[in-house]
Amino acid sequence: MREVMTGNYASAYGAKLARAEVIAAYPITPQTSIVEKLADFVATGELKAQFIPVESEHSAMAACIAAQTAGARTYTATSSHGLALMHEVLTWASGARLPIVMTNVSRAMAPPWSVWVDHMDSIAQRDTGWLQFYCQSNQEVLDTIIMAYKVCESSGVMLPAMVVMDAFILSHTSEPVDIPDQALVDSFLPPYSPDLKIEVGKPMGFGSLVKPDQYMEFRYKAMLGMKASRDRFLRVEQEFKNIFGREHGGLLERYQCDDADVVLVAAGSVAATAKDVVDSMRAKGHRVGLARIRSFRPFPHDEVRALAGKVEGIAVLDRSYTFGAAGAMFTETKASAYSVQKRPVMKNYIAGLGGRDITPRILEKIFEDIQVVSKRGAEDEVEWVDVAGLPRRWR
Template sequence: MKMVMTGNYASAYGAKVCRAEVISAYPITPQTSVVEKIASLVSSGEMKAQFVNVESEHSAMAALISASMTGARTYTATSSHGLLLMHELLIWAAGARTPIVMSNICRANGPPWSVWADHHDAMAQRDTGWMQVFCEGNQEVLDSIIMSYKLAERPDIRLPSMINEDAFILSHTVEPVDVPDMELVDEFLPSYNPRFKLDVDEPYGFGSLVMPDMYMEFRYKINEAMEAARQGWRDVEKDFEKTFGRNHGGLVEFYNCEDADAVLLIMGSVASTAKDVVDKLCSEGKKVGMARLRVYRPFPVEEIRKLAGMTNIIGICDHSYTFGHWGPMAQEVRGALYGIADQPVMKNYIIGLGGKDMTPEILEKIFLKTLALKDGADQEIEWIGVKGLGGW
């Protein structure tokens, strides 16, 4: 059914249509309307789930790990400091191989306090063993939850999945969203029934101490699952399209990239604005394109190499940063393209931290800067829009 809703309501309906059985969450701006909506869906009887009102995000994730180990499909949502507080348990969730699905409303970290969008919270969780999806729009927010459960619960994957939506730009902005019929979702996503769980009839133990002769083997298997998830995302999106008649571009969405002189690589909702700017510049005869990195973990190495074959210049727009060495996406892209023939010119832009507005005008400037890049002629990194820097 088509409805008009925010990204946060799309998240709540995503959990509903997937029949999440245990939800455990703690409020944080701008995630609150996700859990408020779920609480109201549960209390009205529209959604049959146990809703645990925990006293912190740390406990929210801990409760879900144990609930998932007991065989329940689980969901939570958080943001920024809530996600950071969960960090220990995010690693635990992946180590315990629990297919938890979580929405993270991407918000800047303090101090100074900010409630607005950037990706630093999510990027700080890169190495936890979670799959990470970054959404452009609200339909994708909902659909990615369905796809996540489908992939995360696969017996050879069993890894948690984090759906990232930008604070306010998606979380509090309404768009038309098709909420699929639950019967159709049931066809696509059968109920969760893990072979091993906490069960008094089959009393296994989970997570016990291992000696050094076995620990690395457990870690290897997590990585093996994450590597398999790369093809898994491609497959699950194809299956999704067969059932629901739409897709969101795979691991990397290419927009006008073929034979482009320059391409901006972007994650999240800024991609929407960038598409408009690409259309404008193309109508003026400039050959530019935009690539949207949708799945960050597992990292889409093949798609990035494919992009390198399409264009001569890539401007890598990080909505985040690592203090001391580029933005995280720039590191990964450069790593993926290391040693290939005809490596494109690459430049890293740090954009939109703490909700700094990314207008079409600013993006157009970045496109023009990027088009003008000559091999090795420019600096490696530029912070866009910082007062007093580079003429901003």
């Protein structure tokens, strides 16, 4: 059934179709309509779940952790400062190997206050052991939530996942979205039944103290889980495609990359704009392409390496900045590209922070710039785009 809906509603439908059993959430702009919709689903009985209206995001994640430990499939959603407040318990969820799925509506961090999109909130959580999927459309948000449960709940993975969508650009913008048939989703995603859960009659400690001679083995196993999630994700998406007839491009979606001289690497909703720009530039004879980082964790090292071996220049657009280094998408893309024989010229463009529009014109100029620097090398490896007072004009 196709309906016109916002990214937030697509997210709520994703959690409903996945039959989340416990939902604990705290309101934050612009995530609120996700939990409002889920509260409605639970109130009307459309979704048989327990809804816990917690008093903070920290408690939202802590409640999900406890419920998931007791064998329930859980879901929550947050954004920005809410995600930052959760930080401590994000590491708890992954360390406890709990396949919790959460939507993060990516929003800039304060100060200064901003309710608009950038990726600093989720990028800052990259080392917490969560899978991270960045979405380009509302349909992808819904589909990725369902897929994420299946990826994360497989015994070789058992890690939590964050489905990231851009504030307002997706969260509050309506698009046609196909709501898959519940019976088909049920056939794709069986009920959650972990090997181990907390229950009476089994006196075990979950999360006990370990000594230095045991701790690293726990971390090593979590690393193996993250590593396994790569192939698991690709297989799950193939299975999803077989049942639902659509896919979203694997870990690194490549658009017009096969014969490209230069490519733009980006994540999130800006990729949709970039595809239009690729089309218009190709119409004028420029061999450009787009590679969309859909999965930031696990990072698509192999895909990036294969791409880097074929192109002369890679422009990486980061909608966040890691102070003291560069954009995180850039440093990771560069690290993956390092081992190819003939390395392309790479340059980082910091753009769209705090919800600033990244227009087709700006993307075109980034393509034009990488075309030039791919021939002669980049003078400045990191450039801030469309910032008042800087010499280059982007508009």
